[in-house]
Amino acid sequence: xxxxxxxxxxxxxxxxxxxxxxxxxxxxxxxxxxxxxxxxxxxxxxxxxxxxxxxxxxxxxxxxxxxxxxxxxxxxxxxxxxxxxxxxxxxxxxxxxxxxxxxxxxxxxxxxxxxxxxxxxxxxxxxxx
Numbered sequence: 021x022x023x024x025x026x027x028x029x030x031x032x033x034x035x036x037x038x039x040x041x042x043x044x045x046x047x048x049x050x051x052x053x054x055x056x057x058x059x060x061x062x063x064x065x066x067x068x069x070x071x072x073x074x075x076x077x078x079x080x081x082x083x084x085x086x087x088x089x090x091x092x093x094x095x096x097x098x099x100x101x102x103x104x105x106x107x108x109x110x111x112x113x114x115x116x117x118x119x120x121x122x123x124x125x126x127x128x129x130x131x132x133x134x135x136x137x138x139x140x141x142x143x144x145x146x147x148x149x
Contacts, residue, residue, distance in 0.1 A: 058096045062107060069113040073120065077130045091134050102141030 032050040039045070062071035074091040082089035082097070094100060113120060123129045 058105070059092050065107075067107045067109060069110045070107040073113070073130070074134065077134055078127055079131065091131070095138070104139045106137045106139070108137070 032048050032052065034046045035049045036047040037045060059071055059075065062068070062074070071092070074095070077091045078088045079091060079094040080088055082094050089097070095103065095105065108116075120130075123133065
């Protein structure tokens with residue numbers, strides 16, 4: 021398995037790894053700090069297509085006052101914690117361009133599609149095999 025950690029200085033690398041059943045355990049040579057801003061991380065990682073989609077798709081009534089948020093705002097909100105975003109790169113989104121374009125007027129479908137790329141820690145903690 022190959023892991024990479026982007027935008028860390030000095031570069032963080034895996035110094036040792038092992039498998040325990042189906043869990044990959046990696047010992048790294050540094051401390052990972054959570055990113056401050058999702059839009060910045062997507063842009064710095066050259067995931068600009070994903071950044072564009074996440075900034076145009078709305079989450080209805082996300083804020084306590086009932087107003088909508090973009091996916092970028094919702095994932096960056098103080099109340100949103102413990103998630104991993106699996107972001108396709110620009111090439112993958114370009115190859116899926118006709119599908120994404122056909123969904124561009126259907127916010128609910130785009131939100132569902134993006135929802136399939138977000139894994140919340142709480143859903144992992146409640147999983148019982």
